[in-house]
Amino acid sequence: MVRTYDFGEADRIVVLLSREEGLIRAVAKGVRRAKSRFGSRLQPFVELDVQLYPGRNLALITQADTVAYFASGLIDDPRRFTSACAVLETAEALAQAHEEPALFDLAKRSLTQLREAEDPYAPLDTFLLQAMELAGWGMSLFECAQCSSKGPHHAFHAAAGGAVCVHCRPPGSRDVDPEVLHVMWLLANGADASQLNTPQRAAMVHQLTRSYLQWHLERKLKSLQVLEEV
Numbered sequence: 001m002v003r004t005y006d007f008g009e010a011d012r013i014v015v016l017l018s019r020e021e022g023l024i025r026a027v028a029k030g031v032r033r034a035k036s037r038f039g040s041r042l043q044p045f046v047e048l049d050v051q052l053y054p055g056r057n058l059a060l061i062t063q064a065d066t067v068a069y070f071a072s073g074l075i076d077d078p079r080r081f082t083s084a085c086a087v088l089e090t091a092e093a094l095a096q097a098h099e100e101p102a103l104f105d106l107a108k109r110s111l112t113q114l115r116e117a118e119d120p121y122a123p124l125d126t127f128l129l130q131a132m133e134l135a136g137w138g139m140s141l142f143e144c145a146q147c148s149s150k151g152p153h154h155a156f157h158a159a160a161g162g163a164v165c166v167h168c169r170p171p172g173s174r175d176v177d178p179e180v181l182h183v184m185w186l187l188a189n190g191a192d193a194s195q196l197n198t199p200q201r202a203a204m205v206h207q208l209t210r211s212y213l214q215w216h217l218e219r220k221l222k223s224l225q226v227l228e229e230v
C-alpha cells in the first residue's frame with residue numbers, strides 16, 4: 001500500500017505496490033463509512049492481500065485482508081516516519097518507470113528495518129541505492145562514469161553518473177573521500193559496510209544518494225524535502 005486519496009463521498013482511491021504487477025490503482029467503494037468491512041485496513045504501511053475486480057480505469061477492491069502491519073514503530077518517530085514515506089514514494093516513482101518484481105520485497109525489508117533503526121538514514125540509503133540498481137539507474141562508484149578509468153576516484157557528479165576522474169570531472173563536481181564511494185558500492189550490492197562506515201561518511205552517502213536520485217527523478221520527492229527539515 002503506497003498511498004490513498006479520498007474520492008467522492010465515501011470512496012477511497014488507493015495506490016498499491018504489488019509484487020507481481022507493479023503499481024495498481026484501485027477504488028474501494030464506501031470504505032469511509034463506519035460500517036465498512038475493510039476500510040480501516042487501507043492505509044499506508046500495511047501489507048494487504050486484496051481481491052480486485054478489473055475496471056476500465058481503476059480496479060475495484062472487493063476484499064482486503066491484512067498480511068502485515070508496519071506502522072507501529074514508524075509513526076511515532078518523525079525521522080523513521082519520513083524515511084519510511086521516502087521509501088514508499090521512491091518505490092512508487094521507480095515502479096512507474098520500471099516494472100521490477102524485486103522492488104516489493106526490497107521495500108518491505110526496508111520498512112521492517114526502519115521500524116527498529118536508531119539511524120533511519122542507513123536503511124533508507126540502502127533502499128535507495130539498491131532500488132536504483134534494480135531500476136537500471138545504478139551509478140558508477142569505482143570506475144569513472146565518463147571514461148571508465150579504474151578508481152578509486154575523488155569526485156562525484158550526479159548528472160555525469162557518479163564517480164568521475166580528475167580528467168573528466170565536470171564543473172560542480174563534489175570532492176569525495178573515495179571510501180564514501182566504497183561504502184555506497186557495498187550498500188548498493190547488498191554487502192555489509194559497517195566496518196567502513198562512520199557517521200561522517202554516512203552523512204555524505206545520504207547527500208550523494210539523494211542528489212543522484214533527485215537528478216534521475218527530475219523532480220524533488222516530497223518526503224526527501226521533509227527529511228532535510230527534520
Ligand SMILES: [Zn+2]
Nearest residue numbers: 144147165168
Ligand atoms: Zn574519466
